[in-house]
Amino acid sequence: MKALHLDAVQDVGISEVARPTVGAHDVRVRVRACGLCGSDLSVYLGQHPFRKAPVVLGHEVAGEVTEVGSGVDAVALGDRVAIEPQIACGRCAACTAGHGNVCANKGVVGVDFPGLLSEEVAVPDSIVYPLAGDIDWAIGAMAEPLAVACRAVRAFGDCLGRRVAVLGVGAIGALVALLARHGGATRLLVTDVRQPNLDAVAAATGATTINVGGGSARDAGSALTDGQGFDAVFVAAGAPVVLRDAQALCRKGGMIVAIALFAEPVPVDMDALVTGELTLRGSSMYTPDDFGAAVAFINSGALDVEALISHRIGLDEAPAMVRDMVDGTDHLKVTVLL
Numbered sequence: 275m276k277a278l279h280l281d282a283v284q285d286v287g288i289s290e291v292a293r294p295t296v297g298a299h300d301v302r303v304r305v306r307a308c309g310l311c312g313s314d315l316s317v318y319l320g321q322h323p324f325r326k327a328p329v330v331l332g333h334e335v336a337g338e339v340t341e342v343g344s345g346v347d348a349v350a351l352g353d354r355v356a357i358e359p360q361i362a363c364g365r366c367a368a369c370t371a372g373h374g375n376v377c378a379n380k381g382v383v384g385v386d387f388p389g390l391l392s393e394e395v396a397v398p399d400s401i402v403y404p405l406a407g408d409i410d411w412a413i414g415a416m417a418e419p420l421a422v423a424c425r426a427v428r429a430f431g432d433c434l435g436r437r438v439a440v441l442g443v444g445a446i447g448a449l450v451a452l453l454a455r456h457g458g459a460t461r462l463l464v465t466d467v468r469q470p471n472l473d474a475v476a477a478a479t480g481a482t483t484i485n486v487g488g489g490s491a492r493d494a495g496s497a498l499t500d501g502q503g504f505d506a507v508f509v510a511a512g513a514p515v516v517l518r519d520a521q522a523l524c525r526k527g528g529m530i531v532a533i534a535l536f537a538e539p540v541p542v543d544m545d546a547l548v549t550g551e552l553t554l555r556g557s558s559m560y561t562p563d564d565f566g567a568a569v570a571f572i573n574s575g576a577l578d579v580e581a582l583i584s585h586r587i588g589l590d591e592a593p594a595m596v597r598d599m600v601d602g603t604d605h606l607k608v609t610v611l612l
């Protein structure tokens with residue numbers, strides 16, 4: 275069967291890989307859609323901390339169940355499903371406290387089990403989530419990035435009546451903006467340097483946009499709240515200037531939720547944090563609870579996730595698309611259909 279395979283750094287193509295076997299508690303899924311994301315690009319460039327070539331890319335999957343192991347009863351043949359691409363141990367202190375996302379023994383995609391952008395995958399039934407029976411495959415594949423966004427927004431809490439800023443609108447930031455708007459944020463600011471992304475998010479949410487063009491969002495951003503600042507600032511772009519902007523834009527007593535990964539340690543204005551009683555918190559991946567919340571949103575159709583899908587391509591087009599995405603500015607969400 276075919277898979278999008280990274281043979282070596284910056285050497286990606288379609289390869290024949292072995293068809294996976296199905297254990298007693300596994301589910302075979304015929305993959306129908308898989309999103310490409312920034313972390314796949316960092317794997318391609320050899321910059322990912324643990325996913326290294328040779329490896330199958332992809333982890334944002336929706337597909338159809340075509341075989342179930344003898345011990346599986348929660349899903350059935352023909353079910354449409356999304357896959358949570360991590361396997362927490364379920365036994366450590368983090369897991370028992372409900373924080374399987376930070377489990378130190380966690381099995382991760384591309385290391386402990388293969389990447390998911392292949393025609394078929396076999397995964398434990400514990401990480402398979404039923405989608406609605408008529409769900410569009412590309413929208414189903416948005417469950418994974420939406421789960422990242424769900425965790426971040428839940429870290430802040432109720433957006434009803436709140437002023438929310440999202441700094442960086444790649445797919446994750448864009449999904450945070452959708453959730454914030456759906457949750458009743460009264461003022462919504464999104465910033466980025468990529469105008470196509472800003473336009474797409476503005477169309478889907480009515481957010482005010484600032485194209486920071488490599489500069490700072492702080493003056494124009496704070497003018498939007500008459501200097502009061504935002505209740506929540508989501509950091510979805512990993513640049514030092516973005517964290518500085520977040521501190522400047524956050525109201526006293528407000529919360530900064532950092533989702534982006536930073537290549538280097540960055541300074542934090544601790545005096546402003548202390549005297550303003552800001553909360554600065556990280557948000558990493560998702561727990562099963564977050565993933566379930568994302569799947570429920572996908573199944574309900576309550577969010578205009580479709581508006582964020584910029585490209586739908588075939589598997590044969592995927593290698594060239596990965597190369598394009600490295601330099602491109604208009605790839606809000608590329609979905610490979612199989």
Ligand SMILES: [Zn+2]
Nearest residue numbers: 311312313334
């Ligand atoms: Zn991803």
Ligand SMILES: [Zn+2]
Nearest residue numbers: 363366369377
């Ligand atoms: Zn654990």
